[in-house]
Amino acid sequence: MPEVWIDMLAVLDGTARLAAPLILCAMAGLVSERSGIVDIGLEGKLLAGAFAAAAAATLTGSPWAGLAASLAASVMLALVHGFACITHRGEQIVSGVAVNILALGMTVVVANALFRHGGHTPALGAHERFSAISLPLAETLREVPALGSLYAELVSGHNLLVYAAFLSVPLVWWLLWRTRFGLRLRAAGEMPEAVDSAGVPVSALRYRGVLIAGLLCGLAGAYLSIAHGAGFVREMSAGKGFLALAALIFGRWKPLPVLFACLLFGLLDTVAPRLQGVDLPLVGPVPVALVSVLPYAMTVVLLAGFFGRAVPPRALGRPFVKEH
Amino acid sequence: MTALPRWLDIGVLPVVNLALAFLAAAVVVALVGEDPLEVFGVLLQGAFAPGALGYTLYYATNFVFTGLAAALAFQARLFNIGAEGQAMLGGLGIAFVCLSFEAVLPGPLVVILAIAAAALFGAAWAVVPGWLQAYRGSHIVITTIMFNFLASGLMVWLLSGPIMRPGQGSPQTRLFGEAVQLPALHDLARGLGFEAARSPLNLSFLFALLACAAVWVLIWRTKFGYALRAIGHSEEAARYAGIPVRRAVVVAMALSGALAGCMALNEILGVQHKLVLNFSAGYGFTGIAVALMGRNHPAGILAASLLFGALFQGGAELNFEFETITHELALVIQGLVILFSGALAYMFTPWLARLLLSRSAARA
Numbered sequence: 001m002p003e004v005w006i007d008m009l010a011v012l013d014g015t016a017r018l019a020a021p022l023i024l025c026a027m028a029g030l031v032s033e034r035s036g037i038v039d040i041g042l043e044g045k046l047l048a049g050a051f052a053a054a055a056a057a058t059l060t061g062s063p064w065a066g067l068a069a070s071l072a073a074s075v076m077l078a079l080v081h082g083f084a085c086i087t088h089r090g091e092q093i094v095s096g097v098a099v100n101i102l103a104l105g106m107t108v109v110v111a112n113a114l115f116r117h118g119g120h121t122p123a124l125g126a127h128e129r130f131s132a133i134s135l136p137l138a139e140t141l142r143e144v145p146a147l148g149s150l151y152a153e154l155v156s157g158h159n160l161l162v163y164a165a166f167l168s169v170p171l172v173w174w175l176l177w178r179t180r181f182g183l184r185l186r187a188a189g190e191m192p193e194a195v196d197s198a199g200v201p202v203s204a205l206r207y208r209g210v211l212i213a214g215l216l217c218g219l220a221g222a223y224l225s226i227a228h229g230a231g232f233v234r235e236m237s238a239g240k241g242f243l244a245l246a247a248l249i250f251g252r253w254k255p256l257p258v259l260f261a262c263l264l265f266g267l268l269d270t271v272a273p274r275l276q277g278v279d280l281p282l283v284g285p286v287p288v289a290l291v292s293v294l295p296y297a298m299t300v301v302l303l304a305g306f307f308g309r310a311v312p313p314r315a316l317g318r319p320f321v322k323e324h
Numbered sequence: 325m326t327a328l329p330r331w332l333d334i335g336v337l338p339v340v341n342l343a344l345a346f347l348a349a350a351v352v353v354a355l356v357g358e359d360p361l362e363v364f365g366v367l368l369q370g371a372f373a374p375g376a377l378g379y380t381l382y383y384a385t386n387f388v389f390t391g392l393a394a395a396l397a398f399q400a401r402l403f404n405i406g407a408e409g410q411a412m413l414g415g416l417g418i419a420f421v422c423l424s425f426e427a428v429l430p431g432p433l434v435v436i437l438a439i440a441a442a443a444l445f446g447a448a449w450a451v452v453p454g455w456l457q458a459y460r461g462s463h464i465v466i467t468t469i470m471f472n473f474l475a476s477g478l479m480v481w482l483l484s485g486p487i488m489r490p491g492q493g494s495p496q497t498r499l500f501g502e503a504v505q506l507p508a509l510h511d512l513a514r515g516l517g518f519e520a521a522r523s524p525l526n527l528s529f530l531f532a533l534l535a536c537a538a539v540w541v542l543i544w545r546t547k548f549g550y551a552l553r554a555i556g557h558s559e560e561a562a563r564y565a566g567i568p569v570r571r572a573v574v575v576a577m578a579l580s581g582a583l584a585g586c587m588a589l590n591e592i593l594g595v596q597h598k599l600v601l602n603f604s605a606g607y608g609f610t611g612i613a614v615a616l617m618g619r620n621h622p623a624g625i626l627a628a629s630l631l632f633g634a635l636f637q638g639g640a641e642l643n644f645e646f647e648t649i650t651h652e653l654a655l656v657i658q659g660l661v662i663l664f665s666g667a668l669a670y671m672f673t674p675w676l677a678r679l680l681l682s683r684s685a686a687r688a
Binding site for chain 2: 097102103113249296
């Protein structure tokens with residue numbers, strides 16, 4: 001097998017791993033924002049989920065209990081956000097900031113109280129995590145030229161939550177664009193008055209939107225601490241929630257473009273460390289720190305509307321006041 | 325929504341919301357298995373014990389700057405959540421001036437230039453999102469978030485290469501000379517014949533007080549401030565009244581960024597005397613809590629900054645006194661304050677109105 005091919009597979013494999021939590025968080029943001037609720041609290045939900053998963057997996061020894069705890073923690077924060085933004089029509093940005101800071105503080109405080117380990121959880125053993133799944137026939141097909149290694153190296157051998165991430169894209173698409181619920185949810189984010197006059201309660205739709213966002217962020221959190229990683233480390237979300245937000249905007253609130261944005265950002269993240277010490281002609285050594293902020297720069301340029309245009313759902317961020 | 329009389333809105337509601345935040349924090353402490361009263365006692369003692377007050381005021385200085393930054397933008401209903409990045413740039417401005425000119429210009433002049441550079445660099449980092457919002461319609465919340473990450477990438481790159489202290493591996497610049505440092509207040513006090521405990525509190529605290537006064541004058545005593553408040557009430561109406569909304573948005577963001585940049589005066593010019601990575605340490609976000617709690621008014625911001633200063637200083641004490649509660653409790657309280665005084669600010673409006681107003685109505 002040519003060396004380049006192996007390198008390329010390794011890069012793509014790394015891209016899939018780094019993009020997985022981005023995809024889950026970006027889909028979470030997509031559902032919430034399509035229903036009209038801005039979600040800058042993706043980061044906080046992700047972090048809370050990651051901690052809850054690691055803590056529950058440590059205490060029970062089961063990754064499934066970890067996953068359940070992660071979903072519960074993330075959904076709880078999502079409901080706080082919903083309570084503030086939907087029930088009390090509070091500022092959605094402010095509520096999102098509160099969720100992020102609350103998660104940052106709570107995870108460390110509870111981690112210290114439970115494990116007295118400087119805000120970390122103890123390292124998890126192999127049976128306490130979601131481990132790599134070998135897809136059927138991966139080994140048999142490995143010897144088939146090109147496609148065999150592609151299947152064995154890239155498609156097979158990920159943990160359950162990576163597959164869940166990639167599966168979430170068509171699922172979200174189907175839910176939002178092929179069901180009656182999805183049509184109404186999107187309408188709540190575009191023209192809530194119309195939804196309301198059709199006799200469908202806007203607040204119930206939006207609550208479901210933030211709830212689904214909570215579940216998806218919970219999956220992403222579990223991925224970080226009990227699938228990709230082996231335990232919780234303080235601030236382990238490290239801006240991934242915000243990167244997902246950038247991907248959501250970069251993909252213009254549409255599932256497939258958002259997926260591509262996540263993959264692109266994941267690819268940049270995979271490639272950046274490999275560029276350490278590489279000299280480019282004319283430029284000199286590659287400034288790796290600057291490569292890693294490219295996604296943010298590209299999102300700003302897109303938002304500025306110099307190429308293309310990112311138009312958010314029309315009623316995004318606007319509390320719905322029912323007229324009597 | 326029920327409108328409350330002014331005294332209730334400004335006097336009672338913030339206290340109720342703050343009490344609620346602390347109540348929720350007490351529940352967290354109790355669930356963790358400690359006695360909330362004991363924990364809050366240690367917090368208070370840690371914040372106001374003799375010798376600790378200087379630290380409390382030093383933290384408060386950071387929060388005054390970032391709180392004013394958030395509040396000034398809030399007046400025009402702009403969410404500047406980029407104070408973090410703007411503060412980093414402010415630090416970069418200071419380092420740039422100090423490292424380039426300390427050898428050639430007299431100390432006091434360099435300090436003045438450094439202060440100007442902190443404000444200017446911070447303003448520059450905020451003007452771009454402001455301009456993009458005003459003229460290109462991109463949402464300021466998103467762009468300021470992105471600019472935080474861009475600033476942090478820029479700092480990592482600069483501090484691990486071009487401006488890194490020669491011959492050393494850690495991401496920081498070399499120390500500035502003694503002539504270009506802001507004097508510590510305990511040194512100034514000694515010069516005047518008082519004895520004060522050593523603390524990182526420095527001259528920037530006085531600058532912070534001046535900034536409070538300046539922001540008050542700007543918002544309530546100038547035409548520009550009137551324009552900002554008009555935009556905050558209704559952008560549409562402001563435009564019809566002939567206010568140049570776009571320009572005002574850009575200028576408001578510039579001033580907001582300048583205030584955030586000045587946070588670096590305290591941290592870099594006053595305490596660290598060198599540019600280090602992550603010196604903004606989330607204080608930019610705390611500024612949002614401070615502005616919300618202070619109802620976007622300089623006097624309120626000063627009070628809220630003192631409270632958060634006490635929380636941060638007292639929080640450090642928790643690490644020594646308890647096995648299970650650490651200073652991150654301050655972050656939990658901060659999040660709860662943002663939740664209750666910000667996002668849920670009016671949860672109790674109808675309830676308060678019924679409770680207090682019906683009584684006074686009955687009396688009348």
